[in-house]
Amino acid sequence: MKLTEEERKQAEANRLAAIAKRKALLQSSSANIHCQENQSHYWRLAKCPKLANDNAQIPKRHQDSKSMPISSTQLSKKFQARLEICSPDTFSITPETLKGCLYPGDEECLRRLGDVLSDVMHSHYTQDSGGRKACVYKLRDYGSVLSCLRKSKDIEIREIPHLTLKVVETFSHCFVAGQWRPCRPEHLSDEDVDELITKLPETLLNSLLPFQLEGIKFGLRRGGRCLIADEMGLGKTLQVIV
Incomplete structure (x- = not known):
């Protein structure tokens, strides 16, 4: 097939x-190579010359006191005391590091x-979720503990939130000598709970594991107002349905 004159012109x-x-x-590639050679030559010329006397003293630049690092001996050895609820009638005190201060150690x-x-009798020692040692005190002594801690300048206090403390104090008398005592209209006594349990079908009652039965009793005592936080597959749904 022959090309037309117009197609020949377009191809050319x-x-x-x-x-x-x-x-x-x-041309662009050649210019880049030449530029790189010039830059390399520039840096060869810009190298610092060696001092004629190897023992010559180099003047030290004056350092601003604000930029100088702070020595560990200059840091205050303060720490934070974290107070938190650990049971219905006790709270714990865990020492923690404080920003800008040197931690003295647990x-x-x-x-x-x-x-x-x-002056305050502590109950015992325990470990928090992070494995750190903590001392435990009775909740009734919270005010005395707080008053003593505030007298120390080397301890920063992280208190229990006021609302949390009030709620725990309100319900703490439900546990007297390890026994449950109703303190609200919707609460049920252990006797009432046991009576309700006997009304369950025997087949269902026998299929419940001990911890599941205890979870059901826990919820009934509180009129169903509770949170079951077991892991997956342990029968939370079964406990709620029952």
């Missing part, structure tokens, strides 16, 4: 355009807490 124009484009790329912090709270 395309060929010339491709040659011109290639020539421009070659044992030293517990010793200081013991000295500050020497």
